[in-house]
Structure formats: structure tokens, C-alpha cells
Amino acid sequence: MREVIDAFYRERSIVNHQIASYNDFLERRLQDIVSSTRIGEGEGLERGYIHPEIEGYKVKLGKIKVGRPTVKEATGEEHPITPMEARLRDLTYEAPVSVEFIPVIDGEVQEDLLEEVKIGSLPIMIKSKKCNISREMLEEEAGRKLSDEEYEKKLIELQEDPLDPGGYFIINGTERVLITLEDLASNRVLTEKTNRYGYEVETAQVFSQREGFRSLIVVEKRKDGMLMTTLPNVASQIPLIIILKALGLDNNSIFNNMASYPETEVFILANIEACEDEYEVITEEDAIDFIGKKIAGGQAKEYRRERVNELLDRTILPHLGNEQKDRIRKGIFLARMGEAVLELALGYRREDDKDHYANKRLKLAGDLMEDLFRVAFVALCKDLKYQLERLYARGKSKEELKIKPYVRHDVFDQRIHHAMATGNWVGGRTGVSQLLDRTSNLSTISHLRRITSPL
Known part of the structure; x- marks a missing residue:
């Protein structure tokens, strides 16, 4: 030796x-x-x-x-x-x-x-x-x-x-x-359960990094089964389905990329229904308008659109690209994050270990x-x-x-x-x-x- x-x-x-x-x-x-x-x-x-x-x-x-x-x-x-x-x-x-x-x-x-x-x-x-x-x-x-x-x-x-x-x-x-x-590995989805508001919340998070710019995106499941997303530079949470629609995915694509077990299908359909009934978001245009009002409420429509485009292309998952053509890839990635949260909630997968060396980088x-x-x-x-x-x-x-x-x-x-x-x-x-x-x-x-x- x-x-x-x-x-x-x-x-x-x-x-x-x-x-x-x-x-x-x-x-x-x-x-x-x-x-x-x-x-x-x-x-x-x-x-x-x-x-x-x-x-x-x-x-x-x-x-x-x-x-x-x-x-x-x-x-x-x-x-x-x-x-x-x-x-x-x-x-x-x-x-x-x-x-x-x-x-x-x-x-x-x-x-x-x-x-x-x-x-x-x-x-x-x-x-x-x-x-x-x-x-x-x-x-x-x-x-x-x-x-x-x-x-x-x-x-x-x-x-x-x-x-x-x-x-x-x-x-x-x-x-x-x-x-x-x-440091925690960037561009890897990590799922975990945290105790918040007195009950367990399942989350999936990713540190997306490209050329020194780093943005944290978190998808979590609320008590009522709604999947919510936390984005950088956005004050309040936005329903995941609305972001997926803004990125160009239709109801079928959302369902196909998120449904992995019969039990998860119920949650996905309920989420899609809630967005259409509660938030009145059906098309890609509706989704962009909804996000625009969230991040630049009270501003001119053109300015709101500009801010949403910047959010979708630059801020969300920059490691997958920052052109308009990369939006579908980003949508599928976020849909898979939603799928991971549902699987964690239903016991089909275990939490990721943050302390495991596979999830660390030097x-x-x-x-x-x-x-x-x-x-x-x-x-x-x-x-x-x-x-x-x-x-x-x-x-x-x-x-x-x-x-x-x-x-x-x-x-x-x-x-x-x-x-x-x-x-x-x-x-x-x-x-x-x-x-x-x-x-x-x-x-x-x-x-x-x-x-x-x-x-």
C-alpha cells in the first residue's frame, strides 16, 4: 500500500x-x-x-x-x-x-x-x-x-x-x-418535506445556474393540493399550472409530463380545473396576463408583457437557455418537478438527502x-x-x-x-x-x- x-x-x-x-x-x-x-x-x-x-x-x-x-x-x-x-x-x-x-x-x-x-x-x-x-x-x-x-x-x-x-x-x-x-449541486432537483404552518409541506427545489447567474426555484404542494411555485424577484407564489401554460404547454402536455401514477392524475386534473375556474386562466395569453399582473400590477400592458418575457426567458431555469425557443424544455422540467412533489406526497419516492455527497459540489x-x-x-x-x-x-x-x-x-x-x-x-x-x-x-x-x- x-x-x-x-x-x-x-x-x-x-x-x-x-x-x-x-x-x-x-x-x-x-x-x-x-x-x-x-x-x-x-x-x-x-x-x-x-x-x-x-x-x-x-x-x-x-x-x-x-x-x-x-x-x-x-x-x-x-x-x-x-x-x-x-x-x-x-x-x-x-x-x-x-x-x-x-x-x-x-x-x-x-x-x-x-x-x-x-x-x-x-x-x-x-x-x-x-x-x-x-x-x-x-x-x-x-x-x-x-x-x-x-x-x-x-x-x-x-x-x-x-x-x-x-x-x-x-x-x-x-x-x-x-x-x-x-456547495449544493446546481441544476439538480432536490425534494424534501418541511414543517410549515403546523403541517408537512412537500417541496422540490433547484438551483439553476448559468455563467455566474444563479436562480432558486421551489415547487410546493399546499394543504388543499394546489401546486405553487416560488420564483426569484416575484413577491407572491404563482400556481405551477399557470407558469406551465405561460411557457407554452397545453393541458395534454401538462398531464402527460406530470402523471406517473393513477393517484397523481387526480391532483393534476384538480390543479388544471382550479386554474381554469378560480383564476380564469385557459390559454397561454391568459397565463402571461395573470403573471404580468402579479409582477407589475398597475403598469401598462406592454411593460407587463416585457417583464413576463424577461422572467420566462432569463430568470426561470437559466441553465436550460435564455431564448424563446427554450420555453418548452423549461416547461417540461418544471412539470417533472411538480411530478416529484406529488410522488413525494403520495409516498412513491423518498426525500433527497441534502448531506449526501452526490448532491454536493466543491x-x-x-x-x-x-x-x-x-x-x-x-x-x-x-x-x-x-x-x-x-x-x-x-x-x-x-x-x-x-x-x-x-x-x-x-x-x-x-x-x-x-x-x-x-x-x-x-x-x-x-x-x-x-x-x-x-x-x-x-x-x-x-x-x-x-x-x-x-x-
Whole structure:
């Protein structure tokens, strides 16, 4: 057994999960965030573009590049920096990040006006692929593969401990670690029974997540057998059947997707009847009107419709898509949630165990950095959009709008540095980044592998 464990740790570091997650963030997720960013007002805007309010003008977001960790001296010269230099000089171990901005004028992509602009700096994890002391970087410099002895010797030359596992960051000279976060799995339906109003209520809930946006949807069965839905940003509950009708399902589709046992059929038919008799909702139009009055009562009809469309396409189950064509899929998903609630109430299924590891997910360094980068990048793009609109309003022509001078690094850097230095993360979480405990080797390893559970 000892030989197996030794062989495993010869191949992988003890903090391999953190390093692998951060490498995935650098290689794949950064580009995904840039390609899916959509800045601008209005419906149906294309992803991967900034849409300023300038007729016939938008900016395409191209490839993103992360350089090697460098430091800029007072003289203005830049040179690569090692982690030890960052520690001794109280610097942040970070690499410059640049993005391609391509203006699109009247539908024509202006490749000749392409600008690769530095948007700011990103803290680099020690021993990750972009780190100056990682094996890949040192082998690239040497132009050949390094043996274990040679790599160890190189690390000692750079004043690094060959046994240090890496997996942490250096911010203003202090070593900081991102604590892994335990979270409920998103996009999974979890059923449970809760005691409310003095009797048992059966519920099914799902945390639907897409690109950092998360929305909680709960379906529950009332005492009288009515299935009610709780939606984000909607004050009161809405009957499930009405939402299904608004999403484009007719009575037959609702029945076929929810009925699994003869006993459940009675409940479904009673729910459909109650919506038609009590709420007078028969068609898709009636359902949209009903929801419109709930979320924007007393407003103009057009505005109410707009709000309902936004609720159905953007807020409800965003992981299934946010186009009008995705509504049927969302309807079927919600109908299956209703089916799960009825089966739980009639004893055909057991409650889901929230504490079971199948229903948990861990947010590693890469996931946490992804959330932080998305917020910082969107803020930078919004600022750039504002600057371009201001320039255009002052009389500059579309061809004269230069991007490079108006990209403000501080908008991006300040958000990332503040979160990394204080541990106050986006979404209101605190204590995400902590000072690495160097009391002993064991306390360091323990801190790098620690998991916090806010549940």
C-alpha cells in the first residue's frame, strides 16, 4: 500500500486539485467568459460583443492572453519575477492579461483596426502553468525535458524550497490561499418535506445556474393540493399550472409530463380545473396576463408583457437557455418537478438527502477565480462602453474611436486585488482568501486542502 501511495504522490502534488482547477481556469474558462460576455441594453444582443448606444457600431471581443509574471520597476523596465522576489519586496505575483478588441462598423469586422489591449493583471498561483518556477516554464526556458534532480537544483537556485507544494498566491508579499467551498449541486432537483404552518409541506427545489447567474426555484404542494411555485424577484407564489401554460404547454402536455401514477392524475386534473375556474386562466395569453399582473400590477400592458418575457426567458431555469425557443424544455422540467412533489406526497419516492455527497459540489480555486474575473471583466467592459459613448457624443466619428487609451486597468485590478487581499468575494462571501498558515509543514498542507461549508 505504501508503494502505491508514494507512486501516486510522485506523479501528483498534494494540492493537485487546486493547481489543476486554476490551470483549467487559465486555459479554458477565461476565453469562455470573454466569448459569452454581452454588454449593452436591449433584447437579443449577440454574445462576445460590447454594444454601445452608437448606431451601426459594436466592439467584438477576441482572444484573451495571459503573460508571465513580471514586475515593473520605477525606471519603467519590466522583467520576470520569481515568487521569492515577490515575497521579499512585498509585491503581488501577477501576470499581465490582454484582450483583442475588434471594432465592427455597419456590420463589417474591421480587422485592420484590431487592438490587443492590456486590461490589467491577474494573480498567478505558485506552481501553476503560468508560474515562473513551474516545471513547464523552466523546461521551456531550457529547451528540453528536466530530470527530477535538475528541476530540484533549478528551484534551489531560485531560492525556492523543492518540497513546497504551491497552490497559493502571493498578494503584496503575503502568501494567501483560496479556501475550497462546499456547495449544493446546481441544476439538480432536490425534494424534501418541511414543517410549515403546523403541517408537512412537500417541496422540490433547484438551483439553476448559468455563467455566474444563479436562480432558486421551489415547487410546493399546499394543504388543499394546489401546486405553487416560488420564483426569484416575484413577491407572491404563482400556481405551477399557470407558469406551465405561460411557457407554452397545453393541458395534454401538462398531464402527460406530470402523471406517473393513477393517484397523481387526480391532483393534476384538480390543479388544471382550479386554474381554469378560480383564476380564469385557459390559454397561454391568459397565463402571461395573470403573471404580468402579479409582477407589475398597475403598469401598462406592454411593460407587463416585457417583464413576463424577461422572467420566462432569463430568470426561470437559466441553465436550460435564455431564448424563446427554450420555453418548452423549461416547461417540461418544471412539470417533472411538480411530478416529484406529488410522488413525494403520495409516498412513491423518498426525500433527497441534502448531506449526501452526490448532491454536493466543491468550488476550487479555479471556480472562485472565475466568479471574480467575470465580475471584474464585465465592470471593465461597461466602463469602456461608457467612454466610447462619451467620445462619440463629443463628435468623434466611428472610425476615429480608439479603444486602447480608454481601457482603464484600475477598474479591473482594483476589484481583483481587493478580493484577494481581504477575502471579501463577489456574492457577499467573506474569508475566501486567507493568510497561509506556515506554523509547520503539516499546518500548511492542512490549510491548502481545507474545505469550508456554509450550508
